[in-house]
Amino acid sequence: MNEKQDHYGDLFQQKSKYTRKNLPRHFLDWANKPKTYKTYQDPLKKIKLPLPEFNQNINFWEVLVKRHSVRQFSSQPLLLTELSLLLFGMEGLTRVSSQFAYRITPSAGGLYPIEIYPVLNNVEDLQNGLYHYNIPEHSLEFLKEGDLRKEVAEGCLGQNMAYKSAVNFIWTAMIERSKWKYLQRCYRYIYLDCGHIGQNLYLVAEALGLGACTIGAIFDDELNEILDINGINETAIYVGVVGKKIK
Secondary structure, three states: OOHHHHOHHHHHHHHOOOOOOOOOOOOOOHHHOOOOOOOOOOOOEEEEOOOOOOOOOOOHHHHHHHOOOOOOOOOOOEOHHHHHHHHHHHHOEEEEOOOOEEEOOOOHHHOOOEEEEEEEOOEOOOOOEEEEEEOOOOEEEEEEEOOOHHHHHHHOOOOOHHHHOOEEEEEEEEHHHHHHHHHHHHHHHHHHHHHHHHHHHHHHHHHOOEEEEEEOOOOHHHHHHHHOOOOOOEEEEEEEEEEEOOO
């Protein structure tokens, strides 16, 4: 391994810095702005999620203080209403304009490059398998049937919590959606955006009394293969696992 490969993180950090002398001077091509959402035209099934209804008695500050990573889960299934709230809390639409669709989490330039693929292992009334979150419709697109927990856990460096969880949320980045504006610096913003979503997963899970943990140690291309994406235009970057806490 040569020195540049060995220090690629250091190299990226330095090369993606803004200075007063190297600010990008490109113009935004609005006619070719990447699509705001990803949707599947022919999923196995489309499941409309229940409207998110929040418990008004939840103490926000208590949720913040109690939030912590949970890596062991009970065998009790997640409810569909809980899955709905988790998804809405990560990327639910809040307002839509002609060029942008704003969501619960912030995103650089309002571009929202992150997509969510829930892999269901134990959710009441839903088949196990791979799904995609259809953001504008607040629905699930069923893509692949079957028990995928072993493959997902192996793609998370064999971490058992991804095998025992009720749901594994695989977060991917649509690179061009952010690169359209931010060029090579887009990768900094993509990772920040996904961090915002991961934190919201923790907070919503805690508010619902669920356990959650995020996973950054992944075999990228093994997860990409599960999702049937190429790892270039769209690539897996982060995973969140959720399940019922052990009493």
